[in-house]
Amino acid sequence: MNDLMSAMEQQLGFKAVDIKSYSPLALAYIGDGVFDLIIRSYVLNKGNMQVNKLHRHTSSIVKAQTQAKMAVFLEPSLSEEEDAVYKRGRNAKSHTTAKNASVGDYRKATGFEALLGYLYLTGQNDRLMELVKMALTEIGEIK
Numbered sequence: 001m002n003d004l005m006s007a008m009e010q011q012l013g014f015k016a017v018d019i020k021s022y023s024p025l026a027l028a029y030i031g032d033g034v035f036d037l038i039i040r041s042y043v044l045n046k047g048n049m050q051v052n053k054l055h056r057h058t059s060s061i062v063k064a065q066t067q068a069k070m071a072v073f074l075e076p077s078l079s080e081e082e083d084a085v086y087k088r089g090r091n092a093k094s095h096t097t098a099k100n101a102s103v104g105d106y107r108k109a110t111g112f113e114a115l116l117g118y119l120y121l122t123g124q125n126d127r128l129m130e131l132v133k134m135a136l137t138e139i140g141e142i143k
Contacts, residue, residue, distance in 0.1 A: 024092040031117030064101035067109035070135035089114025
């Protein structure tokens with residue numbers, strides 16, 4: 001992803017932005033997209049299959065309930081800084097909720113996405129992938 005971010009910066013003229021200026025919901029916004037891309041790539045890499053099967057498998061992982069489970073599992077492994085970002089995202093007041101998730105799960109998922117967005121935007125890709133791998137292992141996706 002570093003190569004992708006570098007290419008975006010060069011080709012699209014991205015400006016340097018202080019990460020602290022982003023709201024937790026903005027971090028969750030980008031984190032949602034990053035997580036979705038990682039999981040879509042992971043599912044596709046498992047083998048070619050019908051697109052509806054790819055979508056169903058991806059959706060089962062990226063849904064709020066699964067992300068909440070991942071967040072609860074990962075929380076003890078987070079650094080102080082990561083935990084602060086997670087909690088800011090979890091406690092952010094969103095005006096929307098997930099269709100098929102409890103408010104608690106939705107908030108935990110938002111915190112999880114905010115953490116992933118923060119790690120992505122700060123270039124901590126190895127740590128990002130380490131946490132995703134731990135989470136996928138916890139839900140039984142990686143044996």
